[in-house]
Amino acid sequence: MKILVGIKRVIDYNVQVHVKADGSGVETDGVKMSSNPFDEIAVEQAIRLKEAGVAHEIVVVSIGEAEAQEQLRSALAMGADRALLVHTAQAVQPLLAAKILAAVVKREHADLVLLGKQAIDDDACQTPQMLAALLDWPQATFASSIQVGDGRAEVIREVDAGLETLSVALPAVLSTDLRLNEPRFIKIPQIMKAKSKPLQIVEFAELGIADTPSLRVLKTEAPAGRQAGIKVESVAELVGALKERGLL
């Protein structure tokens, strides 16, 4: 079984993001970039499936600028076999990302696609579902447990009402939630080894994807801040302050 994993280069989750003064976007100059944390969870899951003998190859794919090779290399260091960068300088919204991934899935004949449930930059939560629809494949999103066997995946999903279990036939698209696993720590020798693993760059234009409608971003602004609050010294004072506000 061949697993394809999507990896998005995003501003590191520890960085406090600031909106540019001119409203043209958020500050990215000199800001630390990392793999989307949900994608690292997806890579970890793929490696565990390979270690369990369920998968034979893991291909990691990123879409974006040349710098995303960094994130692909760290996925290779974690244990992925091969990497592919679909190179483009344009902003890639989820619908386009899904079309690109669909083209790659077809080229690669992947049996399973693992993506993050959401990218922590745009918080769109769309790409996996769109990809599944474009391929007419089943989907199981927000996975906190994945069991693969007999050509199917049994997935426990984190939904608002609790934990839902779905059984989907492969090929399928699954998206990962936080509790699925804890990504492994990368050791130095693995980083060295990853340097010699194959990383192919495909130009976006080569994929022959038609013009895709996208959202126009008119403005980026900082959200209204909250007023500074008060400190109270005791529970009695807290109760008083809540009563004053009509909350108790």
Next chain:
Amino acid sequence: MSNNILVIAEQHGGVLNPATAKTVACARQIEHQTLDLAVFAADAAPAEHAAKLEGVGKVIWLADAGYAHPTAVGLEGRILALAQGYTHILAPATSFGRDVLPRVAAKLDVPQISEIVAVESARIFKRPIYAGNALITVQAPPGIVVGTVRANAFKPVTESGAACIEKHETAPDQPEHTRFVSLVGGSGDRPDLQAAARVLAGGRGVGTQAGFADIFKLADAMGAAVGASRAAVDAGFVPNDLQIGQTSKIIAPDLYIAFGISGAFQHLAGIKDAGVIVAVNTDPNAPIFEVADIGLVADLFEVIPQLEQALSNRAG
């Protein structure tokens, strides 16, 4: 311009999700000619409830026992069939809406606007990015507008309406490849976290599952829902459906009290729209105090019993 809006309602176990009334509120802010609501449900109750939502012109009730546990793939085709003739399709940005609507958008070859928090015009909307650290204003391209609505950014519409209900006996298009196996409810009969007016939340500082029992007890006394930080969920103190934050539930209660939560921005993203934020934390430098309206530097285990006491004094 005459817009025709279709809102996809969400129901669970025959109960209409409160996020539906808030999604209708968002839809009403878009200039329109018709505003219809599609309800996928085995029984009539959610459709009847939906018909009362102010501003709804017609409820399209798709009736089948298979809708007790709909899957995204099972709904996709039905929603696409309904989409004909509408200019906008909206659904709440709950796990339900997030699961199905992007499939619909992809099939219609249009982008989806996720987590709409404000309507500027029929095609221009605001949505948060980076855990709410920035807001973008986006314009939809020509074609049908598909969007999920951050329910707590809108006040629910009243239940003063009396829309007609159009019943369709249609089963979900459930392909063999996807099978629903089970649903294990996490938090049972407690007040709904996303709809409750008061929320008490605990973090890693609560320390144990037993520590959360105290929070549940206080919540019962206050008629509050209980929430948690991711660290508390990861530690196994409470089930995951209580998690609040960027990558989980976004809430907007009138009162939110954080016990032993540090205030990482992934958590704060979920409570930004709360009316009053109270923080109880032993660490005076915890970032939660930067957003709290009322802060108390204290041990939560001393504060909770005192709050209970204060409440019972008031009651007695």
